[in-house]
Amino acid sequence: MIKFDNVTKIYARGARPALDEVSLEVPRGEFCFLVGASGSGKSTMLSIVLREEHITSGSAFVLGQDLSRMPQRRIPRFRRQIGSVFQDFRLLDRKTVFENVAFAMQVIGRPRHAIMRTVPDVLDLVGLAGKEKRTPHELSGGEQQRVAIARAVVNRPQILLADEPTGNLDPRTSEGIMAVLERVNQTGTTVVMATHDVGLVDQAQHRVVELVEGRVVRDEASGYYGGDV
Amino acid sequence: MRFRFVAAEILHGFRRNLSMIGAVILVTFVSLSAVGAALMLQMQVDRLKGDWYGKVEVSIFLCPVDPVDIANCAGGAVTQDQKNAVRTRLESPEMAPYVAQVFEQDRESVLAEYYERYGEDYLPGQLTVDAFGPVLHVKLTEPVDETKFDVVTDTVSTMPGVLEAVDQSDLLGQLFDLVGKIRLAALAAAGVLALAAVLLITTTIRLSALSRQRETGIMRLVGASNLFIQLPFMLEGAVAALLGSVLAVATLWGGSQFLVAEWVETNFALLMGKVNPLDALAVAPWLVGAAVVLAGLSSALTLRRFTRV
Ligand SMILES: Nc1ncnc2c1ncn2[C@@H]1O[C@H](COP(=O)(O)OP(=O)(O)OP(=O)(O)O)[C@@H](O)[C@H]1O
Ligand SMILES: [Mg+2]
Numbered sequence: 001m002i003k004f005d006n007v008t009k010i011y012a013r014g015a016r017p018a019l020d021e022v023s024l025e026v027p028r029g030e031f032c033f034l035v036g037a038s039g040s041g042k043s044t045m046l047s048i049v050l051r052e053e054h055i056t057s058g059s060a061f062v063l064g065q066d067l068s069r070m071p072q073r074r075i076p077r078f079r080r081q082i083g084s085v086f087q088d089f090r091l092l093d094r095k096t097v098f099e100n101v102a103f104a105m106q107v108i109g110r111p112r113h114a115i116m117r118t119v120p121d122v123l124d125l126v127g128l129a130g131k132e133k134r135t136p137h138e139l140s141g142g143e144q145q146r147v148a149i150a151r152a153v154v155n156r157p158q159i160l161l162a163d164e165p166t167g168n169l170d171p172r173t174s175e176g177i178m179a180v181l182e183r184v185n186q187t188g189t190t191v192v193m194a195t196h197d198v199g200l201v202d203q204a205q206h207r208v209v210e211l212v213e214g215r216v217v218r219d220e221a222s223g224y225y226g227g228d229v
Numbered sequence: 230m231r232f233r234f235v236a237a238e239i240l241h242g243f244r245r246n247l248s249m250i251g252a253v254i255l256v257t258f259v260s261l262s263a264v265g266a267a268l269m270l271q272m273q274v275d276r277l278k279g280d281w282y283g284k285v286e287v288s289i290f291l292c293p294v295d296p297v298d299i300a301n302c303a304g305g306a307v308t309q310d311q312k313n314a315v316r317t318r319l320e321s322p323e324m325a326p327y328v329a330q331v332f333e334q335d336r337e338s339v340l341a342e343y344y345e346r347y348g349e350d351y352l353p354g355q356l357t358v359d360a361f362g363p364v365l366h367v368k369l370t371e372p373v374d375e376t377k378f379d380v381v382t383d384t385v386s387t388m389p390g391v392l393e394a395v396d397q398s399d400l401l402g403q404l405f406d407l408v409g410k411i412r413l414a415a416l417a418a419a420g421v422l423a424l425a426a427v428l429l430i431t432t433t434i435r436l437s438a439l440s441r442q443r444e445t446g447i448m449r450l451v452g453a454s455n456l457f458i459q460l461p462f463m464l465e466g467a468v469a470a471l472l473g474s475v476l477a478v479a480t481l482w483g484g485s486q487f488l489v490a491e492w493v494e495t496n497f498a499l500l501m502g503k504v505n506p507l508d509a510l511a512v513a514p515w516l517v518g519a520a521v522v523l524a525g526l527s528s529a530l531t532l533r534r535f536t537r538v
Contacts, residue, residue, distance in 0.1 A: 050450075079452035090447060106234050107453035155451065 002026040007058035018044040020214035031185045034194040036211035042194035046161045083152030083160045087167035089144045091136040098132035126150045142173035162193040201225040238461035249433040257473025260422030261516045265481045267415040268512045282373035290392040294359035311390030330368040430466040430527035467524040474520035482509035
């Protein structure tokens, strides 16, 4: 699904590498946490998977495609197979919950009937049934993040990238979001989640990859946030 | 779905950017009106050129009895032989492509015409029929153009007995020069305005792109194609420019129909003939095309930088 081989990413000439010879494989259907201090390279890793950033050296394969050799025009279709969620939700304030989710289908040219059929199902999946007519500012932070997740998965991506999705939420709300992500993962979607949330990681018992200054220092199949306890 | 979605996006962009879009419409409107007016003026002049030259003839003034200080007239009044030689030259086969008709006006009639024009008491007592020689009027073959005048005047002006060969084509030439200058000025103004239009459209697209960064960001994230992301911006500029061109065509048509046509007909009917408002429709495709080019150019200049994948 995702395969990094000695991937190095240097943003500016002479700068310290944001990723330093990272090798990593994430198989289909896995739920994988990325942990590490601020600036350790978690977001960089996710942007590389999304093909927002080029790698400086090494090789990166995502969904069977070599990212360094992917031509520009193939990027949109490639991204349709990947969903992303961020700490700041990134919703459109003027659109309703339903419209925000439908937007992701409209802009890739999906037909109206498909939108009408799919969006309610997905809103149901993230626990927002009954709130489709609200606008983002009529929702709590947790609910907004659920909308963002619904939008990320409405096109049935094979991979979901989540960059600190609970960063702005209180612990109880975070657990709710985590439950939604687990549900998405159970539908067969591979989930990669960068997080600082110790509680969630410790409780979930999923694979944990820890980065320090751009290097993988720990990779445990069923780990804890801070390593062995 | 796609079409409805794109249409809704454009409308939305219009509402958000109303003043900018208004400016784009007005600038393209004024610019294209100037271009259109210049084109229509040219069409009118081209159509009338033949008419105007057709009304002009070459007048060959022959030497009078009174002495004049011209080498050709050193022998005094023109003789019958000299006059015949000029006529023979004009009616010769080489001149046939140029000369349609020659008729002679005698001295008395020239004097009468002179009095008719300037009044009996102009230079009273000094002016006698001896001050005038006979005049040969030469009508040129159709279609008349400016080169034919020169051929005829050059041919006869050095012949003995010819005081002077003149035509009014120079006057027309000056008129055409003036028309040309007006047209050039109109086109220069239009060019400056077109540049302003490009800058405005560029700025509009840029503002529009900035104010919609979140939308385009999400579009890119979920894999919308470049075309789909950029189309609303391109169309926004294009629709505004097209509206401007449509306004320009309407104004040119209305103007030539209701303002210029009447004014010309009452004041310059002889000179300008009829102004045809349908000319506005003939230039319409060019103006609309120019609007599309302006908008396309602006989009190409901006979009690359503002909506990258
Ligand atoms: N667009 C960029 N241009 C230049 N340098 C960047 C850019 N993005 C990240 N970096 C640098 O790369 C390094 C890794 O940043 P990254 O955002 O991947 O860290 P992170 O692990 O996501 O941190 P956080 O937990 O704070 O989100 C940092 O040193 C950062 O300054
Ligand atoms: Mg980050």
